[in-house]
Amino acid sequence: MENELSRVVDDLPGLVWTALPDGQMDFVNQRWCEYTGLSVEAARGSGWQTVIFHEDLPGLLDSWQAILASGHAGEMEARLRRFDGEHRWFLLRARPSRDASGELVGWCGINTEIQDRPRAYGEGSDRWWLSSRARENHFRFILDELPVLISLVRPTGEIECANSRYLDYFGLTLGEAKRRAGGHGAHPADRAGIQAAWRRSLATGEAYDLECRRRSADGVYRWFHSRGFPLRDARGDAIFWYFLQTDIDDLKRAGALLAGEKNLLEMVATGAPMKAVLNGLCEFIESTAGGCHCSIVLADRSGTHIEYGAAPSLPDSFINSILGLPVTIDAGPCAMAMCVNEQVASTDLTTEARWTASGWCSVALAHGLKACLSTPIPSTAGRVLGAFALYYDEPRVPAPLHQSLIGQLTNIASIAIERAQSDATLRRSEAFLAQGQQLSRTGTFAWRVAAAEIIWSDGVYHIFGFDTGVPVTLDLIASRVHPEDLPMFADMLQKAQSEATDFEYEHRLLMPDGSIRYLHMLGHATRDGSGRLEYIGAVQDVTDRRLSEDALSKARSELAHMARVTTLGALTASIAHEVNQPLSGIITNASTCLRMLAANPPNVDGARETARRTIRDGNRASEVITRLRALFSKKEPTAELVNLNEATREVIALSLHELRRSGVILRPEFDDGIPPVTGDRVQLQQVILNLLLNASDAMRIVNDRPRQLLIKTACDDDSVRLTVKDVGVGLRSQGVDRVFEAFYTTKSDGMGIGLSVSRSIIESHHGRLWAVPNDGPGATFSFSIPRDSKRTSRSSNPVSNSTDSVPSPQHVMRAS
Amino acid sequence: MMTKRSLVVVVDDDESVRESLPDLLGELGFAVHTFPSGEEFLASDFIAHASCLILDIAMPGMSGPDLQAEMTRRGHVVPIIFITAHEDGGIRRSVMERGAVDCLFKPFSESALLGALNTALRVA
Numbered sequence: 003m004e005n006e007l008s009r010v011v012d013d014l015p016g017l018v019w020t021a022l023p024d025g026q027m028d029f030v031n032q033r034w035c036e037y038t039g040l041s042v043e044a045a046r047g048s049g050w051q052t053v054i055f056h057e058d059l060p061g062l063l064d065s066w067q068a069i070l071a072s073g074h075a076g077e078m079e080a081r082l083r084r085f086d087g088e089h090r091w092f093l094l095r096a097r098p099s100r101d102a103s104g105e106l107v108g109w110c111g112i113n114t115e116i117q118d119r120p121r122a123y124g125e126g127s128d129r130w131w132l133s134s135r136a137r138e139n140h141f142r143f144i145l146d147e148l149p150v151l152i153s154l155v156r157p158t159g160e161i162e163c164a165n166s167r168y169l170d171y172f173g174l175t176l177g178e179a180k181r182r183a184g185g186h187g188a189h190p191a192d193r194a195g196i197q198a199a200w201r202r203s204l205a206t207g208e209a210y211d212l213e214c215r216r217r218s219a220d221g222v223y224r225w226f227h228s229r230g231f232p233l234r235d236a237r238g239d240a241i242f243w244y245f246l247q248t249d250i251d252d253l254k255r256a257g258a259l260l261a262g263e264k265n266l267l268e269m270v271a272t273g274a275p276m277k278a279v280l281n282g283l284c285e286f287i288e289s290t291a292g293g294c295h296c297s298i299v300l301a302d303r304s305g306t307h308i309e310y311g312a313a314p315s316l317p318d319s320f321i322n323s324i325l326g327l328p329v330t331i332d333a334g335p336c337a338m339a340m341c342v343n344e345q346v347a348s349t350d351l352t353t354e355a356r357w358t359a360s361g362w363c364s365v366a367l368a369h370g371l372k373a374c375l376s377t378p379i380p381s382t383a384g385r386v387l388g389a390f391a392l393y394y395d396e397p398r399v400p401a402p403l404h405q406s407l408i409g410q411l412t413n414i415a416s417i418a419i420e421r422a423q424s425d426a427t428l429r430r431s432e433a434f435l436a437q438g439q440q441l442s443r444t445g446t447f448a449w450r451v452a453a454a455e456i457i458w459s460d461g462v463y464h465i466f467g468f469d470t471g472v473p474v475t476l477d478l479i480a481s482r483v484h485p486e487d488l489p490m491f492a493d494m495l496q497k498a499q500s501e502a503t504d505f506e507y508e509h510r511l512l513m514p515d516g517s518i519r520y521l522h523m524l525g526h527a528t529r530d531g532s533g534r535l536e537y538i539g540a541v542q543d544v545t546d547r548r549l550s551e552d553a554l555s556k557a558r559s560e561l562a563h564m565a566r567v568t569t570l571g572a573l574t575a576s577i578a579h580e581v582n583q584p585l586s587g588i589i590t591n592a593s594t595c596l597r598m599l600a601a602n603p604p605n606v607d608g609a610r611e612t613a614r615r616t617i618r619d620g621n622r623a624s625e626v627i628t629r630l631r632a633l634f635s636k637k638e639p640t641a642e643l644v645n646l647n648e649a650t651r652e653v654i655a656l657s658l659h660e661l662r663r664s665g666v667i668l669r670p671e672f673d674d675g676i677p678p679v680t681g682d683r684v685q686l687q688q689v690i691l692n693l694l695l696n697a698s699d700a701m702r703i704v705n706d707r708p709r710q711l712l713i714k715t716a717c718d719d720d721s722v723r724l725t726v727k728d729v730g731v732g733l734r735s736q737g738v739d740r741v742f743e744a745f746y747t748t749k750s751d752g753m754g755i756g757l758s759v760s761r762s763i764i765e766s767h768h769g770r771l772w773a774v775p776n777d778g779p780g781a782t783f784s785f786s787i788p789r790d791s792k793r794t795s796r797s798s799n800p801v802s803n804s805t806d807s808v809p810s811p812q813h814v815m816r817a818s
Numbered sequence: 819m820m821t822k823r824s825l826v827v828v829v830d831d832d833e834s835v836r837e838s839l840p841d842l843l844g845e846l847g848f849a850v851h852t853f854p855s856g857e858e859f860l861a862s863d864f865i866a867h868a869s870c871l872i873l874d875i876a877m878p879g880m881s882g883p884d885l886q887a888e889m890t891r892r893g894h895v896v897p898i899i900f901i902t903a904h905e906d907g908g909i910r911r912s913v914m915e916r917g918a919v920d921c922l923f924k925p926f927s928e929s930a931l932l933g934a935l936n937t938a939l940r941v942a
Contacts, residue, residue, distance in 0.1 A: 578903070578904075578905060579903045579904055582903035582905075582923075582924045582925060583832055583834065583835075583903050583924065584834065585924065585925040586834075586835065586901075586903065586924030586925035586926070587832075587834035587835065587837070587838050587925075588925065589925040589926070589927065589928075590835070590838040590839055590841075590842050590925070590928075591838045591841075591842075593842050593927075593928040594838060594841040594842040594845055597842070597845040597846075597928075598841075598845060601845075608841065612838070612841060615834070615837060615838060618834075619834055622834075
């Protein structure tokens with residue numbers, strides 16, 4: 003009996019063992035020894051622990067102690083080392099052994115392998131597995147809670163077992179499920195694919211993998227990712243297939259929605275017409291939601307009436323009945339939604355009473371529409387742009403899916419509509435700008451210096467007389483610049499490329515028809531994101547203004563000339579009157595004198611008297627001239643502290659326009675440290691102006707080089723010096739000394755008194771004015787005025803009218 | 819040529835004219851009387867006896883043309899020769915239109931003066 007029992011124990015399908023009440027192992031069966039390679043003796047006591055995988059041992063011992071302490075049956079899991087060193091998972095079950103009195107006498111246990119368990123048994127082991135309540139209980143909870151539909155299917159297609167999620171989804175009991183085939187509830191469109199995949203897996207034994215729709219208990223199809231794996235017996239035959247079905251409906255819908263949104267946003271971004279975007283939006287909703295018609299209506303510009311947006315699947319006769327309706331509560335659902343800025347739903351239009359006044363419902367019903375959902379489309383600022391409408395052929399409550407779709411896509415509609423509106427606004431403002439530029443003959447440009455990239459607005463093309471869109475290069479621009487202004491243009495480019503400073507220039511264009519245009523150009527230096535220099539600027543065609551300025555300037559100078567002539571005329575008349583009186587006396591007396599001398603006898607006394615009067619009248623004429631000179635030399639020069647830099651800057655400011663007109667590139671170099679000088683500010687400024695204009699005149703015929711004019715102040719040991727250097731025609735060898743002579747001139751329109759007067763003014767300031775030819779072209783004129791600490795310290799008081807401290811007026815007048 | 823010396827009255831504020839012109843006119847055979855102003859001439863007896871008036875145009879107070887107008891107003895028809903140091907065509911035209919025999923610009927030559935006097939006395 004004992005032998006019999008022992009054989010049975012050894013044959014039991016598991017590793018059997020017994021232990022003393024305190025847990026010390028006292029027996030293991032034959033299978034235990036065969037599996038572990040240990041002898042019974044080696045296993046006794048705590049020896050068995052050596053076959054437990056080291057990682058599993060602490061947990062196992064804890065569980066074993068807990069079972070020992072409880073005195074009840076229990077289960078443990080651990081990997082046991084096989085004789086060949088391989089570890090396999092086992093379920094260790096222990097039960098207490100008690101005698102008749104219930105006293106614990108020991109423990110018995112069986113270890114069953116968890117891995118590839120079916121293989122350990124022959125045909126029909128599926129039944130063992132299924133009936134293995136321990137296994138089932140152990141995993142049931144986990145399987146039921148896993149967020150997947152799990153089913154065990156026979157190769158014949160019958161469902162053998164399923165987790166509760168599976169049953170819940172399909173709304174079946176296990177009994178009901180068992181009467182169905184594995185592919186039940188599949189979407190009709192997916193059935194053929196499911197059959198084919200299932201046949202293929204059966205034939206090849208390869209895993210089943212498919213996406214398909216399954217109908218839920220509430221009749222809605224959802225997408226699942228369905229995977230099936232074979233369970234094989236010892237012979238390798240698939241005895242079951244277990245299926246895992248993951249709900250990917252939300253993912254799939256989100257993906258589709260995302261793709262749709264992306265597509266629509268791309269349309270918006272690439273500037274597709276708003277109508278196309280809105281149409282696409284409606285079609286996307288219709289295809290995603292299914293079973294509905296979608297339309298979009300817009301508020302007109304005043305926001306008071308409804309305009310067409312999109313309605314790809316609705317008949318024109320229906321949509322046309324909506325267009326032009328006022329945005330009011332009673333006009334219809336869309337008008338109402340737009341008016342109150344809230345969603346408006348009507349689940350059954352046959353019983354709807356809100357829009358009876360407008361007769362909207364009857365029109366909708368006539369087109370077979372039974373329910374609707376209207377949603378306002380707000381702008382980012384909250385203004386109502388229009389409304390989305392979903393129409394159903396049957397009375398119904400809008401599905402949550404439809405609601406969420408509308409919610410998500412309203413944004414895109416809003417973006418598309420706002421984009422279209424802002425595009426229209428932008429186009430309008432661009433048109434205004436272009437018109438404004440055209441009217442003001444202005445254009446704008448951008449110049450990326452390093453990339454040599456120049457962008458012109460249409461206005462600049464127009465001004466330069468090039469076809470819009472012609473690639474702009476500096477050479478292209480230079481080809482239009484007036485040849486005389488090219489040096490200045492080159493100078494401007496050079497400066498702008500090297501200095502990154504704002505610039506303002508005026509130059510001329512020589513157009514192909516020979517006409518001349520005057521340009522006023524302003525450039526502002528900026529840096530792009532990577533710090534590269536670029537200019538933005540404006541170009542204005544100031545030809546008309548310049549021509550009228552020229553005309554004005556000519557008129558003014560003619561006027562000035564006339565005034566001078568008139569003054570001279572008045573002067574001449576008064577001089578003539580003053581002189582003619584004595585001359586008249588002289589001639590009359592002389593005539594009388596001759597007559598008296600010719601008389602017979604000659605009246606010598608009378609003649610003497612008249613001759614005496616002639617002399618007297620001659621003296622009188624001379625006095626008149628002296629008196630006149632005195633009259634015109636009355637103005638006295640003033641003496642004040644003069645800062646030559648400031649005085650020069652004022653002169654430059656006054657003459658800049660004239661210099662620019664003459665194409666002169668002025669380079670001031672001021673020494674800020676120069677001390678003030680004492681003198682007549684206006685007279686000194688006349689000298690400076692004279693030197694500047696002389697230099698400018700000297701460069702008038704210079705066209706082969708920039709008309710550069712250097713004006714410089716400097717401080718010498720005991721004087722302050724101002725230098726004006728030009729690159730003009732220069733001084734002829736004999737002219738160096740003669741330029742300062744009165745009435746010496748090389749100019750056709752000059753009087754030749756400027757430099758003569760200038761020299762006398764400077765000399766009256768105890769300074770000196772001189773000219774030297776340059777090494778290169780042109781001449782340099784300089785004057786220096788002594789800095790005198792005594793004079794400077796006294797200069798705050800009026801200087802006494804003595805010849806050594808004040809410019810002599812007589813000196814100035816005589817020199818001029 | 820002339821049996822009786824014609825009386826020429828000279829009115830000029832310029833003393834040198836009042837000095838020199840009578841001498842020359844005397845040498846030319848005229849009787850002469852001078853006045854420094856038009857007012858003094860009008861107040862004198864010479865107004866009825868003058869054969870010819872030589873008037874300066876620009877004088878302080880009554881000008882030559884004023885005197886011309888006053889003579890016309892009083893009904894005295896006497897040939898008038900104006901003299902002026904202002905070479906002004908406008909004035910000349912104006913006085914000639916109002917009946918002056920001539921308008922001489924100072925300084926004038928002896929022959930110009932004689933020509934004007936001959937014209938004046940022939941008219942008279």
